[in-house]
Amino acid sequence: MRDLSGVFKAYDIRGVVGEQLDADLVRDIGAAFARQVTDAGGIVIGHDMRASSPGLASAFAEGATREGVDVVMIGLASTDMLYFASGHLNLPGAMFTASHNPAKYNGIKLCRAGAAPVGQDTGLTEIQREVEAETPPTEGGTAGRLETRDMLTEYVAYLRGLVDLSASRPLKVVVDAGNGMGGHTVPAMFDGLPIDVVPMYFELDGSFPNHEANPLDPKNIVDLQAKVREVDADAGLAFDGDADRCFVVDERGEPVPPSAVTALVAVRELKKDPGGAVIHNLITSKAVPEIVAEHGGKPVRTRVGHSFIKAEMAKTDAIFGGEHSAHYYFRDFWRADTGMLAALHVLAALGEQERPLSELTAEYSRYAASGEINSTVDDQAGRMAAVKETFASRDGVTIDELDGLTVELPSGGWFNIRPSNTEPLLRLNIEAVDEAAVAAIRDEVLAIVRA
Structure with missing residues (x-):
């Protein structure tokens, strides 16, 4: 059984071409997605300018049409152009891109009809399971049609x-x-x-x-x-x-x-x-x-x-x-x-x-802002707890944990510290009335995080 946990991310599929992502795998992903959206009337596919993108997009289309689903290929596209096509044509979509990642990477962003997102909780996990289990193609059906449209x-x-x-x-x-x-x-x-x-x-x-x-x-x-x-x-x-x-x-x-x-x-x-x-x-x-x-x-x-x-x-x-x-x-x-x-x-x-x-x-x-400041830490939870403990005891401080730790200070400044989902990092963002106030908050928080 395949292990694709390194390729299937929270919101998309992404990996190094030739090592983690190849035409055979993408063909199977196309088939699994097609089985999810059989009743949607087809799939629209676009791709970016990476050398590997046209071939991977074609492999995905092969897998989808093999399952009897029609495919509209729109060729070169920005991701928002693929979303437009999904909304305008009211079809599920697949965009081949690794966004800003280096050239050796590629990936797939999936959406349902009307550009509705597909992530781990909305279909991506099921696709991963099917592909890992090497679910065989559907037998005996009529192949889907392939259309090209600019x-x-x-x-x-x-x-x-x-x-x-x-x-x-x-x-x-x-x-x-x-x-x-x-x-x-x-x-x-x-x-x-x-x-x-x-x-x-x-x-x-x-x-x-x-x-x-x-x-x-x-x-x-x-x-x-x-x-x-x-x-x-x-x-x-x-x-x-x-x-x-x-x-x-x-x-x-x-x-x-x-x-x-x-x-x-x-x-x-x-x-x-x-x-x-x-x-x-x-x-x-x-x-x-x-x-x-x-x-x-x-x-x-x-x-x-x-x-x-x-x-x-x-x-x-x-x-x-x-x-x-x-x-x-x-x-x-x-x-x-x-x-x-x-x-x-x-x-x-x-x-x-x-x-x-x-x-x-x-x-x-x-207001003045710090931008995102990343710190490599061995114990994300422990460092977060130390920051919370330091600030929770102070008068006028409010804390919420909607996403990481957001600390509102009586001065009007605030900071948020969040763990990365993919790396041993804590991400710090600060806003305050001026640059000096930002610097003071930054120095205090980083002294705890990097202790």
């Missing part, structure tokens, strides 16, 4: 229908695609709009020759920051490898915190739907719930992670959700995440007024 034009039209940039003042925007799927989607998205795109690393190359396609790491946006300043651009955008996340820098080349983007987009969405709920995870700046409430919305706090965000969006019928990691979720986009739509909102907000982006976003950035 969805890029429809994807572009749908997003541009949600955010109108046609009346924007002219903007110069540097876009760093990181040799990922943004190089495929951005040219089509901005064609004909009053946006002068200055492209960086648009060549599709899954070996990522210029830098890792992970703009969450500051070293990977250095080139973008320099180019924004060099060409006197109004803004800069950086997409990750599968282009479902988008990071923003202002005209000075300074990063715009994802929490500020969340607040800005939330305000725009609330104008369309006054009183709506807006989801934010517990590491997002407290400016987000403050601003949402000030604009008549209902802020809803959740754990970190797209499955929690999407579940809470469905429960509350939320209009929008944002995470500190630059994932942005829209009710108008089947509650799925799309960095491209968030980017369109930011550029529309910038283009409908005359202030530079730094001034526009300053009103959404109220």
